[in-house]
Amino acid sequence: MFSRIKDDIQGVFHRDPAARNTFEVLTNYPGLHAVWLHRASHALWRANWKWLARTLSTFSRWLTGIEIHPGATLGRRVFIDHGMGVVIGETADIGDDVTLYHGVTLGGTSWKAGKRHPTLKQGAVVGAGAKVLGPITIGENAKVGSNSVVVKDIPDGATAVGIPGRIIINKQQSQAEVNPKRDKIARKYGFDAYAVAPDNPDPVANAMGIMLEHMHQMDTKVEEMCKVIQALGGDVCTDNLHNLTAEDFADTGIELAEKQQNAKGDHQSFDPSI
Structure with a gap:
């Protein structure tokens, strides 16, 4: 557990130049608090303590302004910067080193049970206010521009901008x-x-x-x-x-x-x- 917390803190230093020291990060980064509380609620969810898991998730939302369903899966060093207004749905699957900014929604487009929320692969970045909807896949190191609405898959290394999200050509190919x-x-x-x-x-x-x-x-x-x-x-x-x-x-x-x-x-x- 402590190794993962150390990983999370190092991830903040790598991605936020405003971070000055470990004590400041521990006490003043609600994105980290939300991730840590989610790990506890996710463990309760998997142990079939559903109500308790949802209650802890609700407490986390009150504390941080970030709503993460306890059924969602988060990888290592997931960084939610600023965080206010972030919503992550039940079947969302977030890989290692993913960065989410404030106002992001990882939502569903259907009321049917089963996989209905996005999968974000390693290193993906979702900009402020963006909406990623449905059981789609955001590729490794892909980016979603601020306030974009993405409803289709994004390939590895590409960027999507606009409403609806449109794929920008990869940087490797001008x-x-x-x-x-x-x-x-x-x-x-x-x-x-x-x-x-x-x-x-x-x-x-x-x-x-x-x-x-x-x-x-x-x-x-x-x-x-x-x-x-x-x-x-x-x-x-x-x-x-x-x-x-x-x-x-x-x-x-x-x-x-x-x-x-x-x-x-x-x-x-x-x-x-x-």
């Missing part, structure tokens, strides 16, 4: 590798309008990028047609179209990609707590 043509357009225009930049994580904006790429291809074809018609003596396409630049988007707040890169660094890290 947009430039998926579509080098779009990356070329991004470099040509010098800004990340409509997610043509390879590091833009928004799936909806990436869809806009696909449309922009299609428009670029249509422009190329029209230009080729105009050259052929002019070679045959036709008087068409005599006026040049205005070339888009970053300045055309100044009123939208879009900046040059280079300036953004210098301001933000190579890539912003995932921050689920805001």
